Amino acid sequence: MQGFQGFISLLYYAMLAMAVVAFVLALVARPDAYRAADKQNKGFWLIILGIAVVVNLVVPMLFLQIAGLIASIVFFVDVRPALKQVSGGGGGGGGWGRRGGRGSSSDGPYGPYNGGR
DSSP states (O other): OHHHHHHHHHHHHHHHHHHHHHHHHHHHSOHHHHHHTTOOOHHHHHHHHHHHHHHHHHOOOHHHHHHHHHHHHHIIIIIHHHHHHHHTSOSSGGGTTTTTTOOOTTEETTEEOOTTO
């Protein structure tokens, strides 16, 4: 039974870490990027993710912690990529495929466009 308790504790710490990282990333993003990405405003995400952090720290209710986890996942999967795209910080895919994200203006999604040659 101790192994299961250790596993559950590890899950709680992972959910807390994810909520804290999402909160910090939401905090450092520019407010106008949220509007440009057509997402909820910065205050909304700070409140939701802040509640997720507090719930993970204070309230040991699994239902609320899972709700915070879902909010963190939505931020990472939907909001953060959109914010990076409008802020000019994304789109390179980690530098794969387009010479470190520094492709020429004639590059298409599958490589350089050579005009049918």
